[in-house]
Amino acid sequence: QECHHVPEDLYMTGHIDSPLPVEVMFHDSLAGLVSGDGTLVPNPTYSFTNNKCSNTFCHGNWKLRKDSAPSNLKFAYTDSVMVGLNSLPLWIGTSSEVACGTCHGLPPQGHLGASVVACVSCHGDVTDNTGKIVNKSKHINGKIDLTTGFGGQRNFR
DSSP, X not given: OOSSOOOSSTTOTTSSSSOSSOOOOOOSTTTTOOBTTTTBOOOOEEETTTTEEESOGGGTOOEEEGGXXXXXGGGGBSSSEEEOOOOOOBTTOOGGXXXXXXXXXXXXXXXXXXXXXXXXXXXXXXXXXTSOBSOGGGSSSSEEOOOGGGTSOEEOO
């Protein structure tokens, strides 16, 4: 549903009755989520030639500005902005295309240095003490999900 319309049934008009390739529309709000100060507006696209998405929030086309962060979270910044990697994963690629650290560094660029096992200290609702994602609904959801002491979920703005 993030990338194309999900039909109600197999024979619905516009599903299997149109010529290939499938229409990739990025109609869900997550792929094109605006972040930072509003100047970074992803323009999600998909290339049928190389089987890659580009410019999607979901694959790291985002930024977080320190000046708009709550005062109790500014300590986590080592620069004026944190940024994702805007990766271009191959749709038919291997699991290495979606490994931890492919969409944002570990930690993200501009974030206080920490090992992946330390993520649980602030993002314990998302990851465990080994760095494994334990709640997929809170990963790549357009919010910074923090444990209770840091103020809960924050929008990527």
